[in-house]
Amino acid sequence: MNKQLEQAQIFHDLHRSGNPLILVNAWDAGSARVVQEAGARAIATGSWSVAAAHGYDDGEKLPFDLVLSNLQRIRNSVDVPITIDIEGGYGRSPEIVKENVIKIIDCGAVGINLEDQWMDGSGLYSVEEQTLRIAAVRDAAEHTSIPLFINARTDIFFQAAAHEYDDTYVEAALRRARAYAEAGAHGIFVPGLCNEKYIERLCRQSPIPVNVMISPESPSLQRLAALGVARISYGPHPYLLMMDALKQASARAIALQEL
Template identity: 85%
Template sequence: MHRSGSPLILVNAWDAGSARTVQQAGAQAIATGSWSVAAAHGYDDGEALPFDLVLSNLQRIYNNVDLPITIDIEGGYGRSPQIVKENVLKIIECGAVGINIEDQWIDGSQLYSAEEHALRIAAVRDAVQHTSIPLFINARTDIFFQTSASEHNEAHIEAALQRALVYAEAGAHGFFVPGLCNEKLIEHLCQQSPIPVNVMISPESPSLQRLAALGVARISYGPHPYLQLMNALKQASSRALALQEF
C-alpha cells in the first residue's frame, strides 16, 4: 500500500467506534495515534496510558473492523530491545499488522542514538520472525520536532537520512517524519530515503495532492481528527448549555 506518488491515506482513529467510521468512509487501513488514544481514555500522551489498555483498545478495534490495523506504540513501552520485542508480540496477538515506533525518549528530552534505536527496531524484526504476520515497521524520527518548522533545513534532512539508512538496515519498512512541512525538504527526503516516507498532516502541510507529487508514500493525520471532533462537541455543548440561561 505504500507507493511513492500514490500514498496510503490514514485518518487516525482512537477506538472501535471511530475505527468503524473511518472504515465506512472507504479507508484502506486503520491507524491509531497515541495522542488521541490516550486522550480518549483520559490520559496524557507519552506512554501514560497503561499498556494493558493499549492492548484492550486494539483488540476492540480488531473485533469491529475488517481492515489491516497499524498501531502507534510510541517508544515501544520499554527502553530495552527485549521489552520492546515482548510488547510487540502482544500487539501482534491482538491483531495489528503494523506499528509506529519512535526514536525519542519517552520524556521528550532527547533522541536515542540511531544505533540504539536500530537495536530496538531489530528486536521488533526478530519478534516478527516468530509469527506468521508480515508486520510493517514504521520507524518514526522526532528530529523535526526538535525545532520549529520554519527552522528546518538541509542539515536536518541529512541527519534524518542517516537515521533512515540505519533504521532500514535494522529492518524498518517505512520512515515517519512528523513535523516536516517544507515542500523542498520533503521532496529531497523522498528522493533519497531507502524506504517509503510517511508525512503527518498539519495546518502548515502542503495539500494531499502536492504531497503525493513530492513522492510521499504514506500520509497520516495524527491527533487532528480527534481534536476536530472534540472541538465540534465542545461547540455543540456550548450552544446547548446556553439554553440554561433562559
C-alpha cells in the same frame, strides 16, 4: 491464507510513492468503524488521541493493558488492516520492546509506529540504540510469522522550530532512514516536516517509503503525492476536530437551557 497474514501483505502493498496511503487516525472502536465506513483502506491509531480518549496524557502514560484492549476492540469492529502507534515501545530495552510487540501482533495489528524520541522528551535515542530496538521488532515479527510493517518514526523535526531547518536536518533524517531500513524498518515517519523541498529530497533519497503528518502548514494531499510521499497521517487532528464539535454542541445546548 491466515487473515492477519493476508492483511499484513495488503498493508505493505498500500505504501506507494506518489499514490499515498491516507490514514485518518482513529482512537477507539467507534471512530475506527466510522473511518472504515468512509472508505479507508486501513485503520491507524495515534497515541495522543488514544490516550486523551481514555483520560491520559500522551507519552506512554496510558497503561499498556489499555493499549492492548483498545486494539482488540478495534480489531473486532473493522475488517481492514490495522496499524497501531506504540510510541517508544513501552520499554527502553530491545528485549522489552520485542515482548510488547509480540503482544501487539497477537491482538491483531499488522503494523506499528516506533519512535526514536525518549519518552521524557529530552532527546533522541542514538542511531545505534534505535536500530537495536527496531531489530527487536523485526525479531518479534519473525517469531509470530506475521510480516509486520515497521514504521520507524524519527522526531528530528521536533527538535527545533521549522524556520531553523536546513540541509543538516534532512541529512540526519536520511542517515536514520538508511540505518533503520537496514535494521528491518519498512517506512520512515517524519512528523513536523512541512517544507516541500526537504520532503521531496527525503522521498527521493530514502531507501524506504516516507510518511508525513498533516498540519495547517502542510502542502495539499495532491502536492504531497507529487513530492513522492507514500503515506499521509492525520495524527491527533481528527480527535481534536471531534472534541471541538462536541464542545460547541454542548455549549449551545447549555445556553438554551439557561434561557
